[in-house]
Amino acid sequence: MSEIYQLPLFGILITLLAFHFSKKIGSKWKFVLFNPVLLSVISIICFLVVFEIEFEAYNVGGQYLGFLLGPTVVALGVLFYEKYEQIKENIIPFVSAVIIGGTMSIISVCSLAIILGASEPIVRSIAPKSVTTPIALEIANTIGGVPYIAAGIVxxxxxxxxxxxxxxxxxxxIKSKNAIGAALGTAAHGIGTARALDEGKLPGAYGGLxxxxxxxxTAIITPYLVNLFLS
Amino acid sequence: MFKGVLYIFLFLILGEVIVYLFNLSIAGNIIGMVAIFIALKLKVIKLQEVKAASDQFIKYMVLFFIPYGVGLMTFYDILKLHWIAIVVSTVISTILTLYVTGIILQKFGKNE
Structure with a gap:
């Protein structure tokens, strides 16, 4: 029986199944914790723990899905181009807001975590906490954090x-819908942007951009900022 | 659609090559993201050639990071030790980031 778990098919199939049912539950009951990713992750972990399957066995297949995050980051560049056309008129205040907000995010999370006694690998893993998961994973990898912890926190x-x-x-x-959209996209990446879309199409574009x-x-400045804190 | 997927992978490889050649400390896919944006802006490639494929990748993005979320289980012991620091620092920092970004755009941007 245990040979089945070692097949790539196992990790892929269980992920697809978990995602399918989590999406169904999420669309049926509108409740914040019924987020499809959260439900999928929790249900897969429970399944692996109950049947005493190692994460490594699951990841034989899981890594194939994870690999697709690489091209997804490139696809974000296309999204960026599309959204850019929509908010040209506000571009300078908008970009300034995102840059200051994004820099504050890294500085505040690192300094608070250090003050509260978190270990160095933890600080390096949570530094990119506000950016979209595929980019956060790459940053965590580059600066010596743990990608899995980064992904969970993000x-x-x-x-x-x-x-x-x-x-x-x-x-x-903060009453301006565009400002709410930009804030959600900066602080809470794609999952926040999904909520910005509830505020309207334009706030959604602000969130995505x-x-x-x-x-x-964050990809550019985190390696330098983190070394200021941890050196 | 196929052409779009091909372009996306070509830009991904281009990003990896640039990182390798210039020995950068940024991931190749992030360079690829910037490169495809510049290529679109300079009209080297057209939006409709890549849009369908890129929309599909973005639509299923959340599916792709589920395996990383599951990987958290292997760090249970470390997380148990540090969870207060993690939760407090991320919650405060997230609220601060939301506020700073929002207030700047509200004050200095044109709003509807």
Whole structure:
């Protein structure tokens, strides 16, 4: 029986099944924790733990799906080009907002984590917490963090931003829908952008473009910023 | 659609080659992302040639990072040790990032 788990097919099939049913549950009940990624990850982990299957066996197949994140990052460049046309008129304040917000994200999360006593690999893994998962994985890899931890934190941040972002922003006095969209894309990447789309098409475009710009910015500056904190 | 997939992989490889040649500390796919944007901007390639393929990749992006999320299980012990630092720092930092980005654009941008 255990040979079956070693086939690439096993990891791929269980991921597709988990994703399919998680999406069904997510569209049936509108509840923030019924996010398809979160549900899929939790159900697969439970399955592996219950049947005592090693992560390595699952990942024989899982890595093939993970590999597709590489071309997905390139596809973000196409998205970037498309959205760029829509918000040209606001480009300077918008890009400034994303750059300052994105830089604040790295500085604040690293300094807080260090103050609270997190170990160095943890700090290096959570530094890219606000950018889209495929880019965060690459950054974590480059700066000596743990990609799996980075992925988990990034997904959690996205769900947090998606669930509470607009409410937090409104309480803090941010009423402009475009500003809400940009903030969600900068702080909570694609999962936040999904929520920005609920605010409207244009806020969704702001979110998508903010995600791309912050991803690029974070990829460039994180190696230097992290070394300022940990040297 | 096929042409679009081909282009995306070509730009991915281009990014990897640039990283290798110039010994950069940025991932090849991120360079590929910038390169395809520039190619579109300079009209080297057309949006409709790559749009269908890129939309598919983006549509299923969340599926591709599920295996990495599952990989968290192997770090249970480390996470158990550091979870307070992780949760507190990410929550505060996320709220700060949301606010800073939002307030700047609201103050200085043109809004509807």
């Amino acid at each position: 997904i959690a941040v996205g769900i947090f931003g998606n669930a509470f972002g607009p409410a937090i922003l409104r309480v803090l006095g 903010a995600m791309c710009i912050n991803g690029l910015l």
